[in-house]
Amino acid sequence: MWGIELHRQSEVPLKRQIYQVLRDQILNGRLQAGEALPSTRELASELKVSRNTVNEAYEMLIVEGFVLSRQGAPTRVADGVCLEKKTEAGSPAQEKPRLPFLADFRTGQPDLRQFPRYVWKQISQKTMQEMAPSLLGYTGPEGLPRLREEISAWLFRSKGLSVDAEKIFITAGATHALHLIAVLLYQEGKEILVEDPCNAGMLGALASKGYPITPIPVDAWGLQPEYLYGKRACAVYVTPSHQFPLGGILPAGRRAQLIRYARENESYIVEDDYDSEFRYYGNPVAPLYAMDPERVIYVGTFSKVLFPALRIGYVILPDKLHKRWRRLRTFTDVQNPPFEQAALAEFLHTRKFDRHIGRMKKLYGGRRQVLLTTLKEQFKDTWHSWGDAAGLHLAVEFPGMSFDDAFVEASRRHKIRITPVEYHCIQKGKHMDKLLFGYGHLEPDEIYKGILLLKNLLL
């Protein structure tokens, strides 16, 4: 009777089980408007529960308006609470299971096994312990003041960049930064100019805002500014310290042209500095930002130097965008959580950050060398590399080859994860002969094995 089967071992309290069955019967029309429920005494004895349990179940139905109760009269189903039954929707699309790759040259992946987790854990504990209770509340869209100051100090000691901490705004990584920047700069009818090739993920972040996107061709030195002219852009997206994916450092002359373009067109330059911390000879490249802090928005990230899951990046913003940024962030996702920010500030403050970068630079530089040597050994003179000795990946040209869809398909079948430069191209067909080798996350023997597998596939 009443279709109520109680599960006494369940975590769901009995009163709630009773409530749910009755509510479902009301919703699907088996209990109709005006119909009387049994008295609580009757149902309690039927179900062998205390009368109080039934009382509470009825109370829930009353509070939510499914039934009406009047002193001395039976509890009745309310009007207009029945819903016609919905047919079951199709089952969700099955996710493809991930293949285990035998060779994995994906780009943008630091070696997570090398991260000093013990040190990070200690620092996290310390900062969590010392954190003022107020930091558990809302602490503002800019980010923790201490972290902004530590980033400012680090930019000065590592790149000689002198930036007030007040101009630095913490984000949840570089993609998040680009998302907010794109929303902030959007102007009806104006386009955004991007390097071509350009990181496909970043392009996706920009394109999903509805911008018309115009590609500006890139050569071995980066963006070619002569293609900028005549375009009405609200922003230009560039990676001047290490062009992604081809690896060029934008020369000073082109930098000046770019700044001039931005000034003349009142557009902003978005400088994405995604991995310039890792440069294997010489000194860090100076950010474009230094040339015009009113026209350049600098985007920095800790995903590559620490680890992607940290989800902390930052932007350096021209003064006149600060107010709108605060408002936008407040209405987008409010702020970053404070724990990682506090830990990162301490990691920077104690210079453990600098030491980690130094150590990783040595490690990655060695791996890059292994990659170059192995390529030389296996592919002789049939290839040459592009770009500056920096970052976590290498762009390699194999003249005469064409890394098309058939190649991608074949490499997948052979369980080799490798990306042709073409994947990141907007205008297709110009860089068919180039592959990207991410090497930062690979041990030397993994690099060696991967190149052998690739050679088998290609030759």
Next chain:
Amino acid sequence: MWGIELHRQSEVPLKRQIYQVLRDQILNGRLQAGEALPSTRELASELKVSRNTVNEAYEMLIVEGFVLSRQGAPTRVADGVCLEKKTEAGSPAQEKPRLPFLADFRTGQPDLRQFPRYVWKQISQKTMQEMAPSLLGYTGPEGLPRLREEISAWLFRSKGLSVDAEKIFITAGATHALHLIAVLLYQEGKEILVEDPCNAGMLGALASKGYPITPIPVDAWGLQPEYLYGKRACAVYVTPSHQFPLGGILPAGRRAQLIRYARENESYIVEDDYDSEFRYYGNPVAPLYAMDPERVIYVGTFSKVLFPALRIGYVILPDKLHKRWRRLRTFTDVQNPPFEQAALAEFLHTRKFDRHIGRMKKLYGGRRQVLLTTLKEQFKDTWHSWGDAAGLHLAVEFPGMSFDDAFVEASRRHKIRITPVEYHCIQKGKHMDKLLFGYGHLEPDEIYKGILLLKNLLL
């Protein structure tokens, strides 16, 4: 000569100081195109540094293209790298310093002093220690599987809601969820219907996406569905478990009408369940989501039950939105960081979460009682409260009063932070006689003192 003053105590290496001065002189035109730099020997002796230091500075200028170097010839300034000097932009707007309030009845603020930080710290340490290195990389836009499962289990044991973990997507809080939902559901020319009054922050998140927003009036029981008809909406935003700010629980009949409207108009209902965990009598209110999981998007948050800075919320999404959600999140901010997610999963798993809610419910319920008693004592019968006994705030009507801009100004002068309901109204003028008292974060004596101060201001 050359305007180079070296600061030997500085953290900036000497080579970088030399580089910077020369670069700045090139940029501002004091060193002109074609001009020769001194030989490294000459400059080194001048500055009393090693020749190698100058060499490295020149190397940086060469790599970045500011100067050109040819074997046997002096190093010369490159063409086209000079920038006309920019005039200084105006100084950034001064931030108003925050006033210390004598009475602070702000809403939506849990008592951060009560959060079991020690337990949280222990759990964080444990989960950080046990975390697989792969979780430091990119782990997907859905959130950690373990957290999704724990939330699913908790929804079942606390609200009797049976939801697959695969339908639960972790977000960086409720505002972030609403931001993504608004982008996801946006359809040109369609409006979004919101309760009026409606949380001003949430309204801001919706309005900033460019939606036409249509207010639907709210009475003591919540949204009035008769105002829905004839509107072409892509979404309806509601707080059915505890209307913000007036506090009504939406009755079953209205819920059914709302669902019917959504089905007929192919629109979605966005159910924001921001604080229903705290209900001071009876049982938790069932989510609207249970009535139609294909039409209702449920938004949950841990900001109120734990602490705002945690930045973790979640949505329960209809199957057909999953794919687009993943894509959108990937291009917006990628994912949440894993540490808080892992800690929260453990906090839920060990039921420390349930115990914390139980303890806080008792505490907040007591404070609510103090507020009601004090209001009664100080304001006699000149007021009555609105809504259900739930949440962290109380809406109070003072018939005949009008809490206008002059009141807001006066309260600020008296260092009382209190929000009129009018602040959250879209159509102005209907709720002038109501104030919101946030009490969760206040000790009984703070509540008492606050009410006295308010009385002094009002009478």
